[in-house]
Amino acid sequence: MIKLEHVKKLYKAKQGNIVAVDDVNVEIQQGEIFGVIGYSGAGKSSLIRLLNQLEKPTSGTVTIAGRVISSIRGKELRLARQEIGMIFQHFNLLWSRTVRENIAFPLEIAGVSKEERLKRVDELVKLVGLEGREDAYPSELSGGQKQRVGIARALANNPKVLLCDEATSALDPETTDSILELLLTINKSLGLTIVLITHEMHVIQKICHRVAVMEKGKIVELGNVLNVFRHPKQDITKRFVQQLTGEEGTEESLEQFAKKYPGGCIVKLTFVGEKAEQPLVTHLIRHFQVDVSILQGKISPTAQGAYGTLVIHLVGAQAEIEKATTYIRNQEVELEVITNE
Incomplete structure (x- = not known):
């Protein structure tokens, strides 16, 4: 055209x-x-x-x-x-x-x-x-x-x-x-x-x-x-x-959080379409021996569907954290490890 x-x-x-x-x-x-x-x-x-x-x-x-x-x-x-x-x-x-x-x-x-x-x-x-x-x-x-x-x-x-x-x-x-x-x-x-x-x-x-x-x-x-x-x-x-997405200044604030609350793993999750509406955190708490703290999250609608980001802090045994992150990836949710101590 x-x-x-x-x-x-x-x-x-x-x-x-x-x-x-x-x-x-x-x-x-x-x-x-x-x-x-x-x-x-x-x-x-x-x-x-x-x-x-x-x-x-x-x-x-x-x-x-x-x-x-x-x-x-x-x-x-x-x-x-x-x-x-x-x-x-x-x-x-x-x-x-x-x-x-x-x-x-x-x-x-x-x-x-x-x-x-x-x-x-x-x-x-x-x-x-x-x-x-x-x-x-x-x-x-x-x-x-x-x-x-x-x-x-x-x-x-x-x-x-x-x-x-x-x-x-x-x-x-x-x-x-x-x-x-x-x-x-x-x-x-x-x-x-x-x-x-x-x-x-x-x-x-x-x-x-x-x-x-x-x-x-x-x-x-x-x-x-x-x-x-x-x-x-x-x-x-x-x-x-x-x-x-409201992520300006996120990196600095997460570094400060990690120093204040050492241990565990901070990950950023990215959802697209219907995946943005699933109760992922509820599943993590029910099925894995990890504590989950939500640090930041937002869902933004676009012409092609919803786009969501969620930053969470996982605390628990390393083996359980690995099971939880594997589960997340299997849900077709993108996962980025920000800090892992």
Whole structure:
């Protein structure tokens, strides 16, 4: 559906060229929710703007639905952009227009008849949950409602791709979740390909199928969201995952615990899917001569299923601890020994 090949974007500056996107190669499948995450300056905003050609690549090609969009100009490009919707962090609504008029605006530009515009706007108002607010102005709407208008407007021309540029960064957590649920519904009901950039791992975790981690203009890690959660390779990816799983500072605190309570074994367990819901600790206590202390634990839902981590302290005879850890591994639970004294 979307293919970037050796894409590079340079910006000229007094101090020399700035490399915003550096030799990016990635393919995004039809109907996929693809996340791009990185800190400020990573190049993710430049990358998403290359997809609708608000920015032209310095080199490389961008292909969408079989069309090399990076090589077209003029009317052909304007028509191609109608197949690519975009929603923004700060909504970018027309403040002098009502909800209905904002949603209809792309249809006016495309030359759609008034009758067809009204019909399409009504469909979109219902889709995004804004019934009864059609005649309100942006100043009369909450942040979440404004973003729903932005989403409806982006869908007006029945695009094949929806680009989300930090679409939830200006919203509170509860509203963020409601907007993410709406995007998930749109993806499932319309089969729409969604590319979403963010600096929040919660957003990736909630709805994305795959994620690309960007740093200094490069994609440094790419994969299925659940796999990236389970086995982050790069330091930057580990920091994002730790922020979400609550594991920041874990290593230091566990070292302090081990010094205060010497003996036994501290292990980290990783659960995926239904395994995250099994009463593993209860089984350990009932079947093995070990004492079990829970030091830390959390379950995080992802688009591919639940992902859970649990750090426990096992105390008992070495033979019993070995039996317990063998049992854990036989339950298809990943086990990492952190300390063993």
